[in-house]
Amino acid sequence: MANLRPPLPRALRPKPKGPSEDNGHAPTGAREAVAEKGISAVDWVDERTSLSGGARWLMFRKIPRGTNWFYTLGSATLFAFLAQAVTGVILAMYYDPSATRAYESVRYITNEVFLGEFVRGMHKWGSTVMVILVFLHMGRTFFYGAYKYPRELNWVIGVVLLLLTLFMSFTGYLLPFDQRSFWATTVGVAINGTGPLVGPYLNDFLRAGPEFGTTTLARFYALHMLVLPGAIAAMIGAHLYLVARLGTTAPPWIKTDIDPELRKEDA
Amino acid sequence: MNAREKEAYLREYSILKSQGKPFFPYSVAKDGLMAVVVMASIIGMSLLFGAELGPKADPTTTTYTPRPEWYFFFLFEVLRVIKPPSLTPLASIGVPTICMILLFLLPFYDRGPERRPERRPIAMAAGLFTIAAMAFLTYEGAIAGSPNQVDMEAPAAVAAAGGETLRQWESGKQVVAQSGCLACHKIGHNGGVLGPDLTEIGSAASRASLARVLVNPTQPMPEYSALSESKRDDLVEFLAQLKTGSH
Ligand code: HEM
Numbered sequence: 404m405a406n407l408r409p410p411l412p413r414a415l416r417p418k419p420k421g422p423s424e425d426n427g428h429a430p431t432g433a434r435e436a437v438a439e440k441g442i443s444a445v446d447w448v449d450e451r452t453s454l455s456g457g458a459r460w461l462m463f464r465k466i467p468r469g470t471n472w473f474y475t476l477g478s479a480t481l482f483a484f485l486a487q488a489v490t491g492v493i494l495a496m497y498y499d500p501s502a503t504r505a506y507e508s509v510r511y512i513t514n515e516v517f518l519g520e521f522v523r524g525m526h527k528w529g530s531t532v533m534v535i536l537v538f539l540h541m542g543r544t545f546f547y548g549a550y551k552y553p554r555e556l557n558w559v560i561g562v563v564l565l566l567l568t569l570f571m572s573f574t575g576y577l578l579p580f581d582q583r584s585f586w587a588t589t590v591g592v593a594i595n596g597t598g599p600l601v602g603p604y605l606n607d608f609l610r611a612g613p614e615f616g617t618t619t620l621a622r623f624y625a626l627h628m629l630v631l632p633g634a635i636a637a638m639i640g641a642h643l644y645l646v647a648r649l650g651t652t653a654p655p656w657i658k659t660d661i662d663p664e665l666r667k668e669d670a
Numbered sequence: 671m672n673a674r675e676k677e678a679y680l681r682e683y684s685i686l687k688s689q690g691k692p693f694f695p696y697s698v699a700k701d702g703l704m705a706v707v708v709m710a711s712i713i714g715m716s717l718l719f720g721a722e723l724g725p726k727a728d729p730t731t732t733t734y735t736p737r738p739e740w741y742f743f744f745l746f747e748v749l750r751v752i753k754p755p756s757l758t759p760l761a762s763i764g765v766p767t768i769c770m771i772l773l774f775l776l777p778f779y780d781r782g783p784e785r786r787p788e789r790r791p792i793a794m795a796a797g798l799f800t801i802a803a804m805a806f807l808t809y810e811g812a813i814a815g816s817p818n819q820v821d822m823e824a825p826a827a828v829a830a831a832g833g834e835t836l837r838q839w840e841s842g843k844q845v846v847a848q849s850g851c852l853a854c855h856k857i858g859h860n861g862g863v864l865g866p867d868l869t870e871i872g873s874a875a876s877r878a879s880l881a882r883v884l885v886n887p888t889q890p891m892p893e894y895s896a897l898s899e900s901k902r903d904d905l906v907e908f909l910a911q912l913k914t915g916s917h
Pocket residue numbers: 473474475476477478479480481484537540541544549550554557558559560561562564565568635639642643646650651652653
C-alpha cells in the first residue's frame with residue numbers, strides 16, 4: 404500500500420533552508436511566528452498520538468475515477484443524522500418524559516420557547532429526510548452492485564443502520580404524546596405483539612408492562628435518546644472505517660483502459 | 671465469485687483507484703455541497719410545514735385513528751390487504767421479516783462478479799419490483815381515506831322499523847367511527863384486521879356480552895368504560911344489528 408500513498412502536500416513538506424536563513428534564528432514576521440506556533444502545537448499532539456498518519460490516510464486516500472453525485476448520498480445521510488443529533492439535544496433540554504407532563508412540555512416547546520417550533524419542525528422533517536436519504540443511498544449501492552466482494556460486510560452493516568433508523572423514527576413518534584402518536588404507537592406495538600414466537604415478548608418489552616403508559620414512555624425515551632443513537636453512531640463508525648479501508652467502488656461501467664494485448668496475456 | 675474473479679476485480683480496482691483524485695478536497699467539496707442542500711431542505715420544510723401538535727393523548731376516548739409516519743404506510747397497508755385474521759401474524763411480522771432476511775443476505779446469494787446493471791437482469795427486476803411495490807402500497811395507504819368511516823346502509827329490518835331503532839343505529843355508527851374501532855376491526859368494507867371482523871358480530875354475540883367487551887376487553891383492545899351510558903347503549907345496539915345476511 405505504501406506506494407499508493409500520495410505525497411505530502413507542498414505546504415506540509417519540510418522546507419530546505421534558504422542560503423540567507425541562519426540556523427537557529429527565530430522567524431521574523433508575525434505571520435511566520437503564528438504559523439510556527441500552530442505547527443509546533445500540531446507536532447506536540449502528533450508526537451503523543453501519531454494521529455497524523457491516520458488522518459492523512461483518511462483524507463488523502465484516492466477515490467477511483469468516474470465517481471458521481473450519487474456517491475454523496477451516504478455522507479448526506481450522515482449529515483442528516485448529525486443534524487438530528489443537534490436538534491434532538493436542543494429538544495431534550497425542554498422535554499419531560501413523563502406521561503403526565505410530556506404533552507405539556509412539547510406544547511411549551513412549540514408555543515413558548517424561542518424558535519421552539521422551528522427546531523421541532525427541523526427534527527420532525529429531518530427524520531423524513533434521513534429516512535429518504537437512507538433508502539436512496541441503499542438504492543445507489545444496490546444498483547451499482549457495491550454490495551459484492553469485498554464489500555459484503557458493509558452492506559450487512561448498512562441494513563442494520565436502516566433498521567435502527569426506522570426504529571428511531573418509531574420510538575420518536577410516541578414522544579409528543581398527543582392522540583395521534585399515542586394511538587399510532589399503541590397499534591404499532593400491538594402489531595409487533597401478533598408476531599410469531601417473539602411477538603408477545605417484544606410487545607411486553609416495548610410497553611414495559613401490561614399497560615401502555617408512563618413506563619412505556621420512559622422506555623421509548625431511553626431507547627430514542629440513548630440506546631439507538633449510540634448504536635447508530637457505533638455502526639456508522641464501522642461502516643465508514645470499511646469504506647475507507649476497502650475504498651469506494653468505481654461505477655460499474657468504468658473500465659481500465661489497459662492495452663487489450665496485455666489483457667489477453669492474463670486471461 | 672471464485673478466487674480468479676476476485677483477484678481480477680481487485681487488480682482492476684486498484685488501477686482505477688490509482689487513476690482517481692484524492693478524497694480531500696475533491697470528494698469533500700461535493701459532500702459539503704450536498705450537506706448544504708440537505709440542510710436547506712430540512713430548514714425549508716420546517717418553515718413551510720411547521721410542527722403541529724394534536725390534542726393530548728387520551729387512552730379513554732379514542733376519537734383518533736392511528737396514522738403512522740407516512741413511510742410506514744406500506745406496512746399498515748400490507749396488514750390491510752392480507753385479510754383473514756389467521757394470516758395477520760404472517761402479514762405483520764412474517765412478510766417484513768422475510769424481506770429483511772432477504773435484504774440482509776443479499777451479498778451472500780447474489781455472488782456473481784457482474785456489476786453492470788444492464789447485465790444483472792434478475793437483480794434489476796427484483797429491485798425495481800420492490801420499489802414499485804413499496805411505492806404502490808405507500809400510495810394505497812395514503813389514499814385509504816379517513817379510516818374512521820363506516821360506509822354501510824341501515825339493514826332493511828332497521829330501516830323498516832324506523833324511529834328509535836334507526837336513530838340508535840345511526841348514532842351507534844357515529845360512535846364506532848369516532849372511537850377508532852376501525853383501526854383494529856373490520857366492519858363491512860372498512861377497517862383493519864388486528865382484531866376480529868365485526869361485520870356479523872350481532873349473530874355471534876349477545877348484547878350483554880358486547881357491552882361486557884367494551885368495559886372489560888382483552889389486550890390490546892383499549893377499554894371504553896368512559897363512554898357515556900347512552901352512547902354505549904347506541905353502540906351495542908348498532909353492533910347487535912350487524913347480523914349475517916342483513917346487508
Ligand atoms: C445511517 C445510515 C447510513 C450512513 C450514515 C451511511 C454512510 C455511508 C457513506 C458516507 C458511504 C461512503 C460514500 C457513499 O458511497 O455514499 C457509504 C457507503 C456504503 N454504504 Fe452506507 N450509510 C448508511 C446506510 C446504509 C444502508 C442502509 C446500506 C445498505 C443496506 C448501506 C450500504 C453501503 C455500501 C454497500 C457502501 C459501499 C459503497 C461503495 O463502496 O460504493 N449503507 N455509506
